[in-house]
Amino acid sequence: MPELPLTPADLDAVLAPLPSARPLPARAYWDEDVFAFEQAEIFGRSWLCVGREDEIARPGEWLLAPLTPAGVVVLRGADLEIRAFHNVCRHRAATLLDGPCGRLAHLECPYHGWTYELSGALRAAPHAPPGFDRGAHGLLPARAGALFGFLFVTLDPGAPPLESAIGEAPPWLSRPGLRSLRRGRRVEYEVAANWKLCVENFQESHHFPRVHPALERLTPCDDAVSWGRGGPWLGGVMDLAPGADTVSTSAAPGARPLIVPEAERRRVRDAMLFPGLLTSLQPDYLLTYRLAPRAPDRTLVIADTYFHPAAFTKGFDPGDVFTFWDAVNREDRAICERQQRGIRAPGYTPSTYAMVEDGVHAFDCIVARRYLSALRARTA
Structure with missing residues (x-):
């Protein structure tokens, strides 16, 4: 296990009640050992x-999740089961697939032609020695599953089952209707900052005015209310300002169908699933941000926007949403x-949480508990 250059005292200070709590030490955001x-x-x-179920709806459809340097292939099998495999040939470790997604009948290594079924079983191993056991050399699996329309993978064979690990999700994300949403756009970009800073930024809204x-004009920060029940989910609810019917440059959904009940059409609901899924449910679309840490000071962000399937008609133009976000x-x-850039200044130590940063504090507490x-x- 990598060393953690933090002390229990550092972390106990984070876990104190909000008025007296102290944020995570600065080195938690830049130290290579912490990372x-x-x-x-x-x-x-x-x-x-790692995405949404609709991305691999048909047999043979796959996506490549950036969970390791080689990536993890998540695919729909011929039997319609969802499976995940490390993107590595069992022969000489060449990666099998490139690109973000696709559809195939089998997986074939571009180096020497070893071929695998969608189940991960090794089908062909050219020039293998006599008696070679193909059954013992299938693709290396990872555990995969789906919940609320989202696809999940864990690299830990000993992790709890998906449903128990995810716990009680915010009720607005578990509605069956959200499973049928269709993606309108994906954008990927890097942030030259630690992944925890990205989550902390998502967890508070009192930076909106500056x-x-x-965004402040459409969803005033004074109306924000936090949500959380002690599990890996943290959330918040904000009301739309008078005169705004959605968050976009036009502030109006136009012909886009609602994806929330009529009674909730004037609310925005945000939720974070620890450690790296950020979601924002708007009246007429869903935003998701997946964070993939690349270095202590570098984070890949995969941002998707989803709409009601009935929105995708001739002339559909959600440019007012894309431009705004x-x-x-x-x-x-x-x-x-x-x-x-500032957090590495010599002598800098975090001072306190603002009293409206209960969401930031709640996230930092999850991190501190995992560290502790x-x-x-290690010392037991």
Whole structure:
């Protein structure tokens, strides 16, 4: 297990009640050993969202999830089961697939032609020695599953089952109707900041007036209310401002059908699933952000926007949504990168949480508990 250069005292300070709590130490956001620890003990042991079920709806459809340097292939088998495999040939370790997604009848290594069934079983191994046991050399599996329309993978064979690990999700995400949403766009970008800064930024809205004035006009931060029940989910609810019917440059959904009940059409509901799935349910679309840490100061963000399937008719143009969130995401990226540059200043130590940062504190407490659990396991 990688060393964690933090002490129980550092972490107990985070777990104090909000008025007296102290944020995570600065080195938690830039130290290589902390990052290695998180990769092994947090991202390596959690169920991680890798996309939506509709991306692999048909047999043979696959996507490549950036969970390891080689990636993990998630596919729909001929029997309609969802499976995941490390994107590595069992012969000489060449990666099997490139690109984000596709459809195939089998997997074939581009190096020497070893071929695998959609089940992961080795079908052909050219020039293998006599008596070679193909049955013992299938693709290396990872555990996969689906919940609420989301696809999940864990790299930990000993992780709890998906449903028990995910726990009680926010009720607005577990509605059956959301499973049928269709993706309108995907954008990928890197943030030159630690992944925890990206989540903390998502967990509070009192930066809106200074960083996102356009967003503040549509969803005033004073109306934000946090949600959480002690599990891996944290959320918040905000009301739309008078005169706004959705969050976009037009502030109107136009012909886009609602994806929430009529009684909830004037609310925005955000939720984070620890460690790296961020969601925002708007009246007429769903935003998701998946975080893939690349280095202590570098995070890949995969941002998707989903709409009601009935929205996809001739002339469908959600440009008012895309333009608005492109601007907001740029603003968030810039402010997180500003934090990352400052957090390594000699002598800097975090001071306190603002009293409206209960969502940030709740997230940091999850992180601190994971750190402490591993520290105690090491010394037991």
